[in-house]
Amino acid sequence: MNHEQADLVLMDTEEHMEKSLHVLIKEFAQVRTGRANPALLDHVTVDYYGAPSPIRQISNVSVVEGSQLYIKPFDKSQLKTIETAIYASDLGLNPINDGIGIRLILPQPTEERRRELVKDVDKLAEHAKISVRNIRRDGNDHIKKLGLPEDDEKGYLADVQELTDTYVKKVEEELKVKTEELMKI
Numbered sequence: 001m002n003h004e005q006a007d008l009v010l011m012d013t014e015e016h017m018e019k020s021l022h023v024l025i026k027e028f029a030q031v032r033t034g035r036a037n038p039a040l041l042d043h044v045t046v047d048y049y050g051a052p053s054p055i056r057q058i059s060n061v062s063v064v065e066g067s068q069l070y071i072k073p074f075d076k077s078q079l080k081t082i083e084t085a086i087y088a089s090d091l092g093l094n095p096i097n098d099g100i101g102i103r104l105i106l107p108q109p110t111e112e113r114r115r116e117l118v119k120d121v122d123k124l125a126e127h128a129k130i131s132v133r134n135i136r137r138d139g140n141d142h143i144k145k146l147g148l149p150e151d152d153e154k155g156y157l158a159d160v161q162e163l164t165d166t167y168v169k170k171v172e173e174e175l176k177v178k179t180e181e182l183m184k185i
Contacts, residue, residue: 002146006156009146013139013160017132017167024128024171028178031117031124035168036063041071046085048078055082059101067108072101109182117182125175129168136164149170 029039038061045052055061059073059082073079083102086095096103106169109117139160 002148003152005146006143009139009142009158010163013135016135017163020131020135021167021170022129024124024174027124028121028174030042031121031178033181034068036069038063038069040069040091044085044089044091046078046081055085067106069104069106070101071104079167102167107119114182118179121175121178121182125171132164132167132171136160
């Protein structure tokens with residue numbers, strides 16, 4: 001019975017670590033690199049017939065020429081609402097309304113700004129690693145409370161550490177990719 005519980009603890013631990021990694025990936029997608037990415041609009045919502053809706057749910061968002069996003073709403077009457085939501089957001093972009101859709105031109109960040117962004121993504125990655133380590137601690141605590149034989153407990157604790165090492169490495173890989181993307185001109 002205790003081995004089944006220990007297996008459940010391992011599965012739960014891995015699931016939580018995976019969620020931490022996905023949160024990091026979403027946070028990285030929000031960091032502007034100068035290249036257009038529709039995920040940039042994920043946190044911008046508009047009032048769509050009384051319900052707050054993400055822009056990507058009520059329109060088609062495409063990348064144009066690598067540094068522009070083009071937002072074409074399914075309902076043209078929403079153009080002004082989308083434009084207003086973009087102005088009100090923290091994106092710092094000026095939407096260009098052409099009557100059919102909205103164009104967002106992403107300026108290339110300066111070298112200094114790119115270095116600041118790298119520091120920001122470093123912090124995000126460090127928070128993700130801390131989260132993974134906290135999950136490891138919780139997993140270890142749960143396993144220790146199960147009262148397993150010493151050898152079995154050591155084996156499960158080693159499994160938790162292996163998961164931790166795997167997810168810390170995944171965080172570092174994501175950080176490396178994002179850093180390279182930020183520093184690319």
